Amino acid sequence: MKRILLAFILVSFFIAPAFSQTTFSDETKKYIEYNDSVTVFKNALLIDGKGNDAKPHQSVIISNGKIKWMGDDATLQLPKGAKLIDLNGKALMPGLVMLHEHMYISAHDIGTRYLHLKQLPFTFPRLYLAAGATTIRTCGSIEPYSDLRIKKDIDLGLLPGPSMELTAPYIQGKSSNFPQMKENKTPEEAAAFVNYWADQGFTSFKAYMGVDKPILKAAIDAVHKRKLKITGHLDIVKYREAALLGMDNLEHGFMVSTDFAAGKKENEKPETGTAIKGLGNLDIQSDSVKQFIQFLIDKKTGITSSLAVFEGATSTQPLPVEDAVSAMSPDTRDFYLKRLVNTKSAKGITDYDKAFAKAAKMEKLLNDMGGLLTVGTDPTGNGGTLAGYGNWRAIELLVEADGFTPLQAIKIATQNGSVALGFDKSVGTIEIGKSADLLVIEGDPSKNISDIRKVQYVFKNGVGYNSKKLFDSVKGKVGFN
Ligand SMILES: [Zn+2]
Secondary structure, eight states, X not given: OXXXXXXXXXXXHHHSOOSOOOOOOHHHHTTEEEOOSEEEEEEEEEOOSSSOOOEEEEEEEEETTEEEEEEEGGGOOOOTTOEEEXXXXXXXXXXXXXXXXXXXXXXXOTTOSSOXXXXXXXXXXXXXXXXXXXXXXXXXXXXXXXXXXXXXHHHTTSSOOOEEEOXXXXXXXXXXXXXXXXXXXXXXXXXXXXXXXXXXXXXXXXXXXXXXXXXXXXXXXXXXXXXXXXXXXXXXXOHHHHHHHTOOEESSTTTTOOTTOTTOOTTSOOOTTHHHHHHHTOOTTSHHHHHHHHHHHHTTOEEEXXXXXXHTTSTTOXXXXXHHHHHBOHHHHHHHHHHHHHHSOXXXXXXXXXXXXXXXXXXXXXXXXXXXXEEXXXXXXXXXXXXXXXXXXXXXXXXXXXXXXXXXXXXXXXXXHHHHHTOTTTSSSOOTTSBOXXXXXXXXXXXXXXXXXXXXXXXXXXXXXXXXXXXXXXXXXXXXX
């Protein structure tokens, strides 16, 4: 029986229809530049996503959506009828695996009673793919049926977009300022909430602010019972406490840790400003900080950096990216620019600036001590983040603020993301047998990380999309739909 099965696999490998079996809609086809039975990249500067040095003069053969061969140009045997793409002067790297993405932008003013979030099912998937994010985790849903549908339609080839790891609606605590989120009053309610959304097809979870220890414990246990994973953006529960309860991951690097807030009482929110102040005053070389990080590592709690969403509140807030601003619809643009002015810290080094700098260095420490650091964008519009453009900024900040080399930053944004999602057998690096999720970059991001902005083609499952055409298709529309 086994032998027959093996023979079948071998035969199907050679005779399987070579081009993508997905039937793309006319709309998706507009953005597809390459969809050939066999594609050969030649003369590439190869960045493998594992942190190894970039290698010049490399060839990669892809077929059936998978990487079939890779090696020096000199040893390439060109398959008959293959589409040859010469990458002279360009780099080839894995598609980005970004872990704190959303399908919405925030649409609320500071000081309003309700914090409203607006789903963007048309523009956001395109922005992610255009920027090179071939896999995203949605990290908290506000329109769950829309998220399910977007994923389905992308997978069917009806819409252009990334592969999506779906995170359920936020697991909230007893009260929420977001009217789109369910308030969970008891641990039993939280467990039922987890089971309901797991039944609907969500494969990851996120606990949110306002969740206390009993509710978090119930949620973690329910998620783990389903053999799924849970991350969190917490405030009442400290990182150390969450790790002890079995939390798989924590979002926002260390910027939302309340472990160092003076006077924080168990199971209560810290006083306003104390968490940031505590973080800013930390001596990160101290034994206590190292022990704190070692504890997270020992408990196998990963950390997702999302510095781009915080940078806007520092006193050194960068200027808005022109392309990102022109991608927005008029109302969104006005609101976005107004909010940037509102969130920026006053001139001079503030508590927030200090906390931002320390939190970034702690991310580096976690990685260097052997912990799992990933990266995401939180493209809520807050702090200037937007899908696509914000992905690039989040990765640049791993170099600028954390102090990683560009190759390390790329590894965090590719291989590490795939490891955290449990997808590392299929995506995240350029290796034979993995999905052909590849970026053609008109530059060298191994030397200058900002060159990731020069993405020309985005290959997802072996199909090459034109980045510029995708960006152009949403110009003036982001925020509207
Ligand atoms: Zn978020």
